[in-house]
Amino acid sequence: MNxxxxxxxxxxxxxxxxxxxPSCRQGARAGEVRDNLMVCPxxxxxxxxxxxxxxxxxxxxxxxxxxWTMVTTLxxxxxxxxxxxxxxxxxxxxxxxxxxxxVTGAASIDGTPxxxxxxxxxxxxxxxGSVVGEKLWRSAELAAGDDLPLVAVCSSGGARMQEGILxxxxxxxxxxAVDLINEATSPFVAVLADPCTGGVIASFATLADVCxxxxxxxxxxxxxxxxxxxxxxxxxxGFGSAERNLALGHLDAVVARKDLREKVGNYLRLxxxxxxxxRGERPETRAGRPGRLAxxxxxxxxxxxAHARRSFVRGDREDPGEAEGPSAGEPAP
Amino acid sequence: xxxRKERPRTRDYIHFLIDGFEELKxxxxxxxxxxxxGGLGWFRGRAVLVVGHQKGRxxxxxTVHNFGMARPEGYRKAQRLFRLAERHGLPVLTFVDxxxxxxxxxxxxxxQARAIAESMLSMARLTVPVIATIIGEGGSGGALAxxxxxxxxxxxxxxxxxxxxxxxxxxxxxxSSFAPQAAEALRPTASQLRELGAVERVVPEPRxxxxxxxxxxxxxxxxxxEETLAELDATPxxxxxxxxxxxxxxxxxWSDPEQPPGAMSLFGGYSTTLE
Numbered sequence: 001m002n003x004x005x006x007x008x009x010x011x012x013x014x015x016x017x018x019x020x021x022p023s024c025r026q027g028a029r030a031g032e033v034r035d036n037l038m039v040c041p042x043x044x045x046x047x048x049x050x051x052x053x054x055x056x057x058x059x060x061x062x063x064x065x066x067x068w069t070m071v072t073t074l075x076x077x078x079x080x081x082x083x084x085x086x087x088x089x090x091x092x093x094x095x096x097x098x099x100x101x102x103v104t105g106a107a108s109i110d111g112t113p114x115x116x117x118x119x120x121x122x123x124x125x126x127x128x129g130s131v132v133g134e135k136l137w138r139s140a141e142l143a144a145g146d147d148l149p150l151v152a153v154c155s156s157g158g159a160r161m162q163e164g165i166l167x168x169x170x171x172x173x174x175x176x177a178v179d180l181i182n183e184a185t186s187p188f189v190a191v192l193a194d195p196c197t198g199g200v201i202a203s204f205a206t207l208a209d210v211c212x213x214x215x216x217x218x219x220x221x222x223x224x225x226x227x228x229x230x231x232x233x234x235x236x237x238g239f240g241s242a243e244r245n246l247a248l249g250h251l252d253a254v255v256a257r258k259d260l261r262e263k264v265g266n267y268l269r270l271x272x273x274x275x276x277x278x279r280g281e282r283p284e285t286r287a288g289r290p291g292r293l294a295x296x297x298x299x300x301x302x303x304x305x306a307h308a309r310r311s312f313v314r315g316d317r318e319d320p321g322e323a324e325g326p327s328a329g330e331p332a333p
Numbered sequence: 334x335x336x337r338k339e340r341p342r343t344r345d346y347i348h349f350l351i352d353g354f355e356e357l358k359x360x361x362x363x364x365x366x367x368x369x370x371g372g373l374g375w376f377r378g379r380a381v382l383v384v385g386h387q388k389g390r391x392x393x394x395x396t397v398h399n400f401g402m403a404r405p406e407g408y409r410k411a412q413r414l415f416r417l418a419e420r421h422g423l424p425v426l427t428f429v430d431x432x433x434x435x436x437x438x439x440x441x442x443x444x445q446a447r448a449i450a451e452s453m454l455s456m457a458r459l460t461v462p463v464i465a466t467i468i469g470e471g472g473s474g475g476a477l478a479x480x481x482x483x484x485x486x487x488x489x490x491x492x493x494x495x496x497x498x499x500x501x502x503x504x505x506x507x508x509s510s511f512a513p514q515a516a517e518a519l520r521p522t523a524s525q526l527r528e529l530g531a532v533e534r535v536v537p538e539p540r541x542x543x544x545x546x547x548x549x550x551x552x553x554x555x556x557x558x559e560e561t562l563a564e565l566d567a568t569p570x571x572x573x574x575x576x577x578x579x580x581x582x583x584x585x586x587w588s589d590p591e592q593p594p595g596a597m598s599l600f601g602g603y604s605t606t607l608e
Contacts (some may be wrong), residue, residue: 068589076529076586081505130585137582159495161475161505164519165531168495169584170475172481175453176578199495202434202474207454208446221446221474222436233438240441248442271354 016082021277022044036259046214046257050096050196051103051107051120054153057115058191058261059107066105073100077164085162093122100131102158104139109151110265112272115143118153121195129160133170136204137267144184149268153191154205158198167199174204182239187271190324192219192242192251212253213242213261219250233300336432336472338395339544341551343370343385343428346468348559349384349551351376357417359410368435369398369479371414382418384411385428385447385478388469394551401470402435405448408478412455424562427479436473445522449478456481457581460566460574464558467491467523467532468543483577484533484561487523488554490542493531494521504588515538530584534561560604 021032023045033040037057038047049057051188055064079085093099101123107116117139119126136152144149159167181188191209192201194217202221205211213219220227220240238244242254255263269277334338347354351374359365371384388401418425456463458480465482471493479529487493497506498516503509526532536557543550565573 012572068591070585074586074588077518077520081515081518082507082512123526130587133585134587159494161519163585164495164525165521165529166585167491167579168473168477168493169531171450171477172453172457173581173584175450175481176457177580178454179457179578200475202449204450204452206450218447220441221434221449227436227438227441231437235438238440239438244442247574248444250447252445257362285363 010175010226013175020179022047027127032103039257044215046194046255049119050122051118051153052189054193055105055107055116055120055236057257058079058151058153058264059109059277060111064105064107064116066103067142068104071100071131071134073129075162076130077162077165081162088124090164096120098123100135101126101128101160102132104135106142106148109163109262109268112149112268114149114151114268115139116151116153119193121155121193123295124160125157126155126200127157127160127167128174129163129167129169130170132160133173137177140174140224141182143186143188144332147184147186147295149187150181150188150207151189151191151264151268153193153202154195154196154200156196156200157200158200166310171199171203175207178207181308187268189271191260191264192217194218194242194260197221198222201279206250209271210252211250212255212263213245213251213277214257215242215254217242218303219245248307334490334542337542337544338388338390340469341543341547342390343383343430343468345375345385345427345433346466346551347372347383347385347555348549350555351381354383356401356416357588358405359413361413362406362409364404364406366404366410367397368401368403371410373423376562378560379556380423380427382414382423383428384425384539385468386413386431386476386479390428401431401436402415402433403475403478404429404435404437404440405443405445407445408445408448408452411479413461415446415452415455418461419459422461423564425456425459425464426558427463427482428468429465429471429476429480429493430469431472431475432470434478439604447464449474451564452478453481456488457578458574459577460570462573463577464561464565466536466554466558467493468554471521472497481577481581483565483573483580485531486554486557486561487526487532488536488543489525489538490548491521492521493523493526494519506517515561527528 019028019033021040021043024043028041028179038049074087075085098120100119102119104117107114111163139150188208188221189210190205192205192211192213195220196205201219218240219242224235224239246254354372354374355461356372368386370387373382386401387396389395434449465480465484465485467487469491473495498512499509501515501519502511523535527535534557536554537544539549
């Protein structure tokens with residue numbers, strides 16, 4: 001997947017003349033691939049994308065407000081393998097430009113305000129440590145507290161081994177966060193992006209009200225290599241692919257990237273309940289209901305949600321009547 | 334020592350601690366998974382639900398129980414039993430002893446990931462008291478699926494870890510012969526886990542380990558379980574559930590200058606007060 005990284009790094013510079021699809025081996029201009037949402041224009045192979053690119057594609061333009069950027073990783077075990085943990089984190093930050101393997105904030109998706117949490121596989125394999133768990137928790141708390149839906153894009157190799165047992169505990173922590181959302185009846189939609197494995201797929205990712213994925217994504221608890229090595233079983237054709245997961249009943253849909261925003265938007269509107277919204281006018285969120293959260297949290301949640309709402313009332317967003325699917329209104333980054 | 338096959342297993346603790354055990358089987362969907370045993374019984378005169386991984390000791394037993402590596406049907410059986418306990422107000426005692434969830438094709442395709450996730454969520458939702466005990470090997474998500482509890486106890490020589498030392502070494506050192514270094518770095522022992530807040534109470538084992546005197550080991554665990562249960566009884570049901578959720582919320586260490594350490598300074602950057 002070096003290709004992805006290279007193209008992202010070259011954002012803004014003149015496109016490389018040649019790009020070769022890792023799947024079909026056909027060439028294309030990098031700009032062409034980028035305009036096609038990082039999907040091969042020939043075979044439709046979905047490349048892995050980073051959190052920033054995902055947010056650009058999924059959130060309505062200009063509506064994303066990032067939250068909790070200051071939550072930073074510590075080294076509770078003073079863990080050192082071939083490199084020290086802080087060193088690995090520093091490298092990951094430099095490589096991705098992200099504070100951690102998850103980016104969280106308030107946004108609107110196809111007109112519906114929501115809390116958006118997006119994982120980045122490029123940051124230490126999207127591994128879930130204390131910071132990922134905490135930011136996911138805060139996202140859930142905000143969603144539950146202000147009756148906003150939560151949308152999570154999950155892409156991860158599993159637990160952050162360098163945090164030992166504390167990384168395992170994030171599985172329980174994020175599952176408890178889902179309990180919080182469910183109790184508040186806030187909708188929760190998960191997009192399982194390539195690859196989604198280990199502790200993330202075995203916790204909050206698959207506990208969503210609606211679970212969808214993209215074509216060709218790898219979704220499994222144990223990786224194919226581990227399974228082959230441990231059990232010496234032969235893996236069936238397409239093992240762990242999104243398509244096979246769909247056939248086996250583990251997913252609600254496999255959605256092409258160009259349709260993702262509209263699809264998620266539809267789920268959010270439907271899960272929001274009530275009457276079908278007028279096409280010309282997107283629904284407001286339901287009035288905030290006090291849950292069992294501390295008053296301070298509620299107030300904080302309202303401020304943040306108001307922030308997200310303001311930006312879309314102000315009209316930073318395109319008129320929903322015109323924005324028909326993300327490919328149409330997607331500006332080149 | 335946690336992996337020694339002479340160590341007492343879940344069934345041994347049931348034998349010593351639970352009177353009139355009635356095993357309940359099956360996930361009510363398709364199968365019964367012998368890697369997880371569960372049932373009803375009397376613990377010190379009180380009706381409880383017991384669920385635990387069962388490893389077996391002889392090779393035949395180990396094969397039957399799949400070395401304690403549960404499949405989705407095992408976790409679904411556990412969930413079915415948790416619901417039963419909730420309905421009838423029975424405290425839940427779990428015993429954790431597994432190298433991890435079974436990584437087979439059929440298990441994967443039968444929904445292993447979701448089965449584990451759902452098991453954690455259903456434990457988080459219980460309003461009855463829940464106590465988990467790590468009795469031997471607490472391996473990764475497969476162990477945690479039975480350990481989302483109000484309090485987690487751990488036998489002195491048990492281990493509880495996100496990954497096996499071998500697996501960790503293979504990934505981070507790119508050579509599984511570095512397992513001893515990985516084991517050192519992961520800090521999976523009971524006292525280390527208590528420092529990190531993942532475990533509330535370490536239960537001492539008889540001299541030379543639980544397998545030298547299983548009955549005495551069970552007796553000590555029984556005392557600890559009884560005390561913990563009495564503690565949990567003192568909290569109203571919904572409050573207990575809220576506190577369980579808070580317990581897991583606090584787990585982890587991070588820093589956040591926007592939310593300076595407050596009441597929960599024990600756990601690093603966590604604070605109940607928001608800016």
